[in-house]
Amino acid sequence: MKIIKGGVTAPKGFLAGSTSCGIKKSGKTDLALLFSTTPCVTAGTFTTNRVKSGSVVLSIERLKKGSAQAVFVNSGNANCCVGKKEIKDAREITSLAARKLNLKNDSILIASTGIIGRPLPVNKIKNGIKGLIQNLSKSNGTSFAKAIMTTDTVHKEIAVEINIKGKVVKVAGAVKGAGMICPNMATMLAFFTTDAVIEKEALKQAFKESVYDSFNKITIDGDMSTNDSAIIFANSMAGNSVIKKNTRDYAIFLDAIKFVAKELSRKIVLDGEGATRFIEIIVKDAKTENMAGSIARHIANSNLVKTMIAGGDPNWGRIAASAGASGVKINSGRMDIYFGRVLVMKNGAGVNVSRMLLLDIFRKKEIKIVVDLKSGKYTDRIWTCDFTEEYVKINSEYEA
Amino acid sequence: MKIIKGGVTAPKGFLAGSTSCGIKKSGKTDLALLFSTTPCVTAGTFTTNRVKSGSVVLSIERLKKGSAQAVFVNSGNANCCVGKKEIKDAREITSLAARKLNLKNDSILIASTGIIGRPLPVNKIKNGIKGLIQNLSKSNGTSFAKAIMTTDTVHKEIAVEINIKGKVVKVAGAVKGAGMICPNMATMLAFFTTDAVIEKEALKQAFKESVYDSFNKITIDGDMSTNDSAIIFANSMAGNSVIKKNTRDYAIFLDAIKFVAKELSRKIVLDGEGATRFIEIIVKDAKTENMAGSIARHIANSNLVKTMIAGGDPNWGRIAASAGASGVKINSGRMDIYFGRVLVMKNGAGVNVSRMLLLDIFRKKEIKIVVDLKSGKYTDRIWTCDFTEEYVKINSEYEA
Structure with a gap:
C-alpha cells in the first residue's frame, strides 16, 4: 500500500x-x-x-x-x-x-x-x-x-x-x-x-x-x-x-x-474544536472488548480528564475515577495506569514517579494513556482530544 | 414546615x-x-x-x-x-x-x-x-x-x-x-x-x-x-x-x-464551577420514568447544550439532537420543545417564534427547558448549570 x-x-x-x-x-x-x-x-x-x-x-x-x-x-x-x-x-x-x-x-x-x-x-x-x-x-x-x-x-x-x-x-x-x-x-x-x-x-x-x-x-x-x-x-x-x-x-x-x-x-x-492535543486511550486486558471500549470511551468523554490534559497536569487520579465511573464492574485494586510508558498507578495506588518526567509527557502534542485492568485478554482504544476554553468559546458564541 | x-x-x-x-x-x-x-x-x-x-x-x-x-x-x-x-x-x-x-x-x-x-x-x-x-x-x-x-x-x-x-x-x-x-x-x-x-x-x-x-x-x-x-x-x-x-x-x-x-x-x-445559570430540564409524557430521566440527564450533560446556554443562544436544535442521541427510542416526529412556556419545536419541526422573546428567556438566571414526548404519562427532571470558559479554566489550572 x-x-x-x-x-x-x-x-x-x-x-x-x-x-x-x-x-x-x-x-x-x-x-x-x-x-x-x-x-x-x-x-x-x-x-x-x-x-x-x-x-x-x-x-x-x-x-x-x-x-x-x-x-x-x-x-x-x-x-x-x-x-x-x-x-x-x-x-x-x-x-x-x-x-x-x-x-x-x-x-x-x-x-x-x-x-x-x-x-x-x-x-x-x-x-x-x-x-x-x-x-x-x-x-x-x-x-x-x-x-x-x-x-x-x-x-x-x-x-x-x-x-x-x-x-x-x-x-x-x-x-x-x-x-x-x-x-x-x-x-x-x-x-x-x-x-x-x-x-x-x-x-x-x-x-x-x-x-x-x-x-x-x-x-x-x-x-x-x-x-x-x-x-x-x-x-x-x-x-x-x-x-x-x-x-x-x-x-x-x-x-x-x-x-x-x-x-x-x-x-x-x-482538528477537534479548540483542541491542542491528540490523546489515545487504550484499555487493555479487560474481560470483553465491549468492556474495554466502554471504559476507554468514558475516559475519553470525561470533561475532567480532557481539561486536565488541556492544563498539562498529569493527574492520573482523574483517569482512575473516570474508569471507575464507567459502569463497568472493574476491580480497582488490580488496575494499573500508564502515561506513555510510565507506570503511574499500580494496583489502584499511586506510584512514586518524577513529576518532571510526567510533565514532559504531557507537554507533547500526542499523549497515550493506558489503563491495564489485568482481568482478561481484550483491548480497545479511543482517540480523543483535550478540552480547552476555546471549545467553550466556539460553542457558546452568540449566533445572530 | x-x-x-x-x-x-x-x-x-x-x-x-x-x-x-x-x-x-x-x-x-x-x-x-x-x-x-x-x-x-x-x-x-x-x-x-x-x-x-x-x-x-x-x-x-x-x-x-x-x-x-x-x-x-x-x-x-x-x-x-x-x-x-x-x-x-x-x-x-x-x-x-x-x-x-x-x-x-x-x-x-x-x-x-x-x-x-x-x-x-x-x-x-x-x-x-x-x-x-x-x-x-x-x-x-x-x-x-x-x-x-x-x-x-x-x-x-x-x-x-x-x-x-x-x-x-x-x-x-x-x-x-x-x-x-x-x-x-x-x-x-x-x-x-x-x-x-x-x-x-x-x-x-x-x-x-x-x-x-x-x-x-x-x-x-x-x-x-x-x-x-x-x-x-x-x-x-x-x-x-x-x-x-x-x-x-x-x-x-x-x-x-x-x-x-x-x-x-x-x-x-x-454554585456549579464557572456556572452562570441554573437550568431545569423536564422530560414529560414518556413511556417510563426511566426513559424520561435518561433523556433529561443526557441533555443536561451535553456540552453543546450547556455551552449554548452559557452563550445565551436559544438554539433548540441542540436540545432535539441531544434527546435523539440519548439511546432512548423516541419518536422525533412527536417531540415538542419549550423554552420556559414558549413552544419552540412542535412535532419535530421548528416553530416560528420571536427571537427577541427567546433571547429574553435565555438572559434569565434560571432557565426551564421542557421536552414533551407525547408518548406516555411519565415525567422526570434534572437540574444542571451552564458550561463556561471558567469551568475549563478552573479544571485545567496547573496544580504544582
Whole structure:
C-alpha cells in the first residue's frame, strides 16, 4: 500500500465539484458534488441519533439497493428539525441535480451539515447546481474536501494505491468534522471512493469494519450529531478481478480502506474544536472488548480528564475515577495506569514517579494513556482530544 | 414546615466544630466534626464509582449496623487511589477522634474530599483533632459547612422545623459540591441531622427517597466522584412519638427531609464551577420514568447544550439532537420543545417564534427547558448549570 497524492478524485472515473450558493454568510464554498462517470456499488453508515436530518433519511432509503453514482453535499445547513419539508427539499434538490447529470433520481445521494432547525434555502441551492455541475473535474478533489467544511480549520483527504493481482486499485476519502457547530451544529461527513471491482456484500462488510475501527472510535465532545454520514462508492474502473469476501484480495482491500478511514478519523480528532492535543486511550486486558471500549470511551468523554490534559497536569487520579465511573464492574485494586510508558498507578495506588518526567509527557502534542485492568485478554482504544476554553468559546458564541 | 435559621446544629443535641490542620495550603479550615450528644439512628448513600475512597469504604462498613454518633470530615484530600493505606489511615484517625469523644470506634464515620492519589497527611490531621474537638459547639453549624468546602464559592446549609403530634422536630443539612476539583478533584458531601424519634427502617427509606429526588437528579459536569457521601443522623431528642413507615407522621417527616435535600442539591447546582445559570430540564409524557430521566440527564450533560446556554443562544436544535442521541427510542416526529412556556419545536419541526422573546428567556438566571414526548404519562427532571470558559479554566489550572 502506498499513499498517493489527492483525495476523492484520485481513483479512476471520479469527478468532484464545488461552488458557493450563499448558505455560508462568509461566501465560502457550500455546495459540493462527487460523481462517478460509471455506476457504482455503494455502502453507507449513518448516525444512530433518533433525530435524523431529512438528507440522512433519504440517503438511507436510496442506499438500500446498494448502488448509486453521485452524492450532493451542502454545508452550512443540517436540513434537520424542519419537519416534512426536509425530505421534500432533499428530493427536489437531488432530482434537479440528477436531471442535469443524466442520472435516475435514486442514483444520487445527499448529505447536509450545519445549523439545525432552519429550512434549506432551496432556491439558492437550485441556483447553485448548474455552476456546481460545470465545475465537475478530476482536479477538484481538494475543492470538494474544502466545500464540505464548517468549523474545520483544515480540509481532510487522503488517497492510497494497492495492487490486486497486478492491477492498480485506488482507495480515497475526504471528511469533515471538528465538533458539532456552524457555529451551532456540525457533524462528521465522510466520502470514500475506489475504482476497485468488488462484490456488493464484500464492499458493505469492508466498509462497516473500517468505520467501526475508525469513526466509531473517536470522540471530541461526546455529542452525537443528527447528520453523520459515511458513504463509499466503488466504480469498478480499475478492472481488477472481482474482490470477494474471505479472499486474499479482500484482505488487501480491507487493509487499505481501514488505513484510509483511520487516517481520516485521526485528522478529525487533530482538528477537534479548540483542541491542542491528540490523546489515545487504550484499555487493555479487560474481560470483553465491549468492556474495554466502554471504559476507554468514558475516559475519553470525561470533561475532567480532557481539561486536565488541556492544563498539562498529569493527574492520573482523574483517569482512575473516570474508569471507575464507567459502569463497568472493574476491580480497582488490580488496575494499573500508564502515561506513555510510565507506570503511574499500580494496583489502584499511586506510584512514586518524577513529576518532571510526567510533565514532559504531557507537554507533547500526542499523549497515550493506558489503563491495564489485568482481568482478561481484550483491548480497545479511543482517540480523543483535550478540552480547552476555546471549545467553550466556539460553542457558546452568540449566533445572530 | 417552616425554614429556620442555622444548619446541622439546629436540631437538638448536635454540636459541630472545625479547624485548620494545614491540608489546604490557603490555611482555610479543612477538618470538621459533627457530633451528637446521644446515639443516633443513621443511614447513608455513597458513590457507585468502582474506585472508592478508603473513607467511603470504612463509612459503608460502619453504617451497616444503622447507628453512629459522629462524622469526621477532612477537605483538601480525597484519601483515594493510595492503596491499603487509605483504610488504615481512616481507621487511625477515627480511632483517635473516637477516644477523645468517648465513643466506640465504630460510632464515628469519616468523609474526605479533595485531591486524589495523595496519602492523607495523618500526622497533621491527628495534631488537629484536639483543637477540633475543643471547638465543638452548638453555634458552629455554619463553620462546619464552611470547613467542608473545596472549590465551592459559598457554604450551603439549611434547617426546617415540623410538628409531629405537637412536638417540634427539626431537620437540617449541610453540603459541599461544585464540580470535581481541589483543584484536581472534589465531590459532593452531604450531612443531615434531625432530632426526630424515628425507626431505623423508616429513616433509611425516607433518606433514600430524598437523595433519589435531589442529589441523584443534578449534574454539573457529568463526572462521578470517588467520594460522594450522604449521611443522616437522627438522635431522638425531639421526644416525638416514634415515626414509623406508612404513617401520616412519616409523610410529614419525608416532606421535610425531601425539601431539605432538594434545597441543598439546588444550592450545589447554583454554585456549579464557572456556572452562570441554573437550568431545569423536564422530560414529560414518556413511556417510563426511566426513559424520561435518561433523556433529561443526557441533555443536561451535553456540552453543546450547556455551552449554548452559557452563550445565551436559544438554539433548540441542540436540545432535539441531544434527546435523539440519548439511546432512548423516541419518536422525533412527536417531540415538542419549550423554552420556559414558549413552544419552540412542535412535532419535530421548528416553530416560528420571536427571537427577541427567546433571547429574553435565555438572559434569565434560571432557565426551564421542557421536552414533551407525547408518548406516555411519565415525567422526570434534572437540574444542571451552564458550561463556561471558567469551568475549563478552573479544571485545567496547573496544580504544582
